[in-house]
Amino acid sequence: MTHAPIIIAAGGTGGHFFPAIALGEELHQRGYPLILMTDQRRNRAEQSIFALYPRYTLTSSGVAGKKPLDKLKAISRLLWSCLGARKLIAICRPAAVIGFGGYPSIPPLLGSRLLCRNRPALIIHEGNAILGQANVVLSRFANAIATSYPRVMRLPVGKKVIQTGMPVRPAIEALADEPYSPPTLHTNEDPIHLLIWGGSLGAQIFSTVVPQALCNLPQYVRIRLHVTQQAHEDMVPVLTNLYKQVGITAHVTPFIDDVASELKKAHLVIGRAGGSSVAELATAGRPSIMVPLPIAASDEQGVNAQTMERAGGGWMIRQRDFKSEKLCDMLLHLFEHPDELKHAAHAARTLQHRHAAKKLADLVEATLKR
Numbered sequence: 138m139t140h141a142p143i144i145i146a147a148g149g150t151g152g153h154f155f156p157a158i159a160l161g162e163e164l165h166q167r168g169y170p171l172i173l174m175t176d177q178r179r180n181r182a183e184q185s186i187f188a189l190y191p192r193y194t195l196t197s198s199g200v201a202g203k204k205p206l207d208k209l210k211a212i213s214r215l216l217w218s219c220l221g222a223r224k225l226i227a228i229c230r231p232a233a234v235i236g237f238g239g240y241p242s243i244p245p246l247l248g249s250r251l252l253c254r255n256r257p258a259l260i261i262h263e264g265n266a267i268l269g270q271a272n273v274v275l276s277r278f279a280n281a282i283a284t285s286y287p288r289v290m291r292l293p294v295g296k297k298v299i300q301t302g303m304p305v306r307p308a309i310e311a312l313a314d315e316p317y318s319p320p321t322l323h324t325n326e327d328p329i330h331l332l333i334w335g336g337s338l339g340a341q342i343f344s345t346v347v348p349q350a351l352c353n354l355p356q357y358v359r360i361r362l363h364v365t366q367q368a369h370e371d372m373v374p375v376l377t378n379l380y381k382q383v384g385i386t387a388h389v390t391p392f393i394d395d396v397a398s399e400l401k402k403a404h405l406v407i408g409r410a411g412g413s414s415v416a417e418l419a420t421a422g423r424p425s426i427m428v429p430l431p432i433a434a435s436d437e438q439g440v441n442a443q444t445m446e447r448a449g450g451g452w453m454i455r456q457r458d459f460k461s462e463k464l465c466d467m468l469l470h471l472f473e474h475p476d477e478l479k480h481a482a483h484a485a486r487t488l489q490h491r492h493a494a495k496k497l498a499d500l501v502e503a504t505l506k507r
């Protein structure tokens with residue numbers, strides 16, 4: 138039987154895009170033709186499973202927190218994109234449109250619901266512990282809402298809500314049973330692996346506070362450290378030299394391609410608390426120090442980090458309190474108390490949700506049969 142196509146719409150940052158790809162792979166295996174609608178940041182993507190509509194670029198500009206004139210411009214761009222999306226939907230007549238959040242997911246879902254005669258099924262996925270701005274708008278029209286977390290703030294009443302979990306890349310899903318052994322400072326000389334990442338777009342703060350903290354650790358700790366750090370291109374040579382000078386083994390790069398291998402090695406992760414990063418920490422069972430992005434529209438990263446901290450899987454520090462002296466003390470304390478790291482690694486797994494891509498694809502198929 139030939140299926141009608143399915144449109145997957147997602148903002149172009151890793152947190153929205155990687156789960157969209159994971160679902161795409163699953164639906165592709167089930168025989169669905171797929172169309173990916175994303176923004177300029179990802180327009181060259183995944184040609185093998187997605188027939189990317191060649192001239193279609195979604196708006197990526199947010200609306201929240203803007204000055205009135207800029208807000209008006211952003212809203213007009215969104216509405217213009219809705220018209221563009223409607224044209225595409227009229228041509229390819231999809232059976233369903235699935236949104237992964239971010240403003241670029243609004244035009245295809247809203248366009249198909251308000252402007253098209255053949256109305257495809259609408260499903261949204263929320264990757265954070267609070268419904269994001271775009272999903273707040275779209276949830277009113279959705280036939281089903283899939284969530285990563287068991288409890289999600291701002292969900293509308295009376296809608297079909299199912300926790301499918303956050304789809305993660307297969308190599309990360311394969312870490313679901315990976316054991317964790319904490320580093321021991323005084324009984325062996327093995328490396329202590331630290332992973333430092335800043336979300337899909339990096340974060341400047343980790344290039345200042347973290348190196349200062351690591352340089353202030355005692356020498357017997359520094360020589361054991363193996364650091365993998367994501368940093369802005371300009372900072373790569375600066376941090377590489379700094380770490381070398383103080384005897385820290387480090388690999389500094391603008392983007393970590395093989396996140397799975399890094400998580401597998403990591404004794405501790407320092408980073409933001411975006412939906413995908415937290416889901417990956419839970420899958421791999423790795424303890425973390427989380428510094429939520431302070432400018433995130435709904436403080437979704439703060440809510441994600443709090444959820445992980447309450448589960449016992451890590452420690453949240455607000456950016457205003459993220460200082461090198463504090464981080465240095467905290468790292469030394471954790472390395473001296475490996476049981477705390479071990480406990481956090483186990484606790485992180487309580488938020489693990491396996492086979493999310495499969496569960497989400499099941500939900501899509503169930504909604505098609507509605």
Ligand SMILES: CC(=O)N[C@H]1[C@@H](OP(=O)(O)OP(=O)(O)OC[C@H]2O[C@@H](n3ccc(=O)[nH]c3=O)[C@H](O)[C@@H]2O)O[C@H](CO)[C@@H](O)[C@@H]1O
Pocket residue numbers: 150151152153155238264265269334335336337338367391392393394396409410411412413414415417430433434437
């Ligand atoms: C799912 C989701 O809603 N994510 C949030 C996140 O998106 P954002 O995309 O910034 O961050 P996430 O933590 O959600 O995702 C980051 C993704 O990039 C990957 N990665 C990161 C660094 C690297 O070097 N290599 C790499 O592959 C991570 O493994 C992860 O899969 O921040 C936004 C603010 O800007 C929030 O508003 C979003 O709500």
